[in-house]
Amino acid sequence: MAFFHRNAPTAELSTDFITVGAIFGYTFPAFLLITFLMFKKQTLRNLLVLIPALIMGVITLFAFPFRVFWTEFGWSYGYAYTWYFTAFVILNLAYIAANLVVGINLVRSAATELLRKKFKLLLISYFLFYVVAISITNMLLVYYINYPPFGGIISTLAFLAIAWAISLKFEPGGGEKSLPAPSEGKKL
Numbered sequence: 001m002a003f004f005h006r007n008a009p010t011a012e013l014s015t016d017f018i019t020v021g022a023i024f025g026y027t028f029p030a031f032l033l034i035t036f037l038m039f040k041k042q043t044l045r046n047l048l049v050l051i052p053a054l055i056m057g058v059i060t061l062f063a064f065p066f067r068v069f070w071t072e073f074g075w076s077y078g079y080a081y082t083w084y085f086t087a088f089v090i091l092n093l094a095y096i097a098a099n100l101v102v103g104i105n106l107v108r109s110a111a112t113e114l115l116r117k118k119f120k121l122l123l124i125s126y127f128l129f130y131v132v133a134i135s136i137t138n139m140l141l142v143y144y145i146n147y148p149p150f151g152g153i154i155s156t157l158a159f160l161a162i163a164w165a166i167s168l169k170f171e172p173g174g175g176e177k178s179l180p181a182p183s184e185g186k187k188l
Contacts, residue, residue: 002151006074014068014075023057029095032126036102049098056091071145078142096131118165125161129154
């Protein structure tokens with residue numbers, strides 16, 4: 001969406017693209033948290049973590065919280081309301097904290113070394129690319145109008161890291177063994 005927002009022919013269309021992109025941006029960490037929670041226990045209650053992101057998305061649709069303006073890199077945006085920016089930061093920090101806590105727990109309690117590697121790679125890529133890189137570049141874009149947009153490059157690297165984690169395979173005879181569950185190790 002960022003590409004379309006930056007290159008839209010009019011400010012109005014750019015605003016529409018950034019609004020849709022923002023809604024997807026709010027739901028991404030919620031869906032990641034749902035995924036992590038489903039690895040722990042598959043229950044429909046996990047879907048409840050999507051509610052705050054959906055509420056923020058509805059507010060975004062009706063509040064028109066972005067002001068769009070032209071820069072040397074195409075259209076850029078700022079937040080029209082301080083309360084909206086504050087709500088966005090709080091929501092984002094809550095999802096980041098929840099994803100990190102659940103993700104670390106997944107790594108620690110993985111049943112096999114392969115799962116541990118996959119979870120660790122997913123968690124590290126989430127932290128590096130989303131928590132650190134995207135958060136920093138988004139803040140720089142808000143405060144420095146002519147900062148070059150690196151979101152597309154960072155997102156591509158994040159997807160490559162995720163694809164790598166998913167593609168890791170069990171190698172027969174490679175020493176893969178089941179790990180004792182944390183509670184089993186303490187009983188021995």
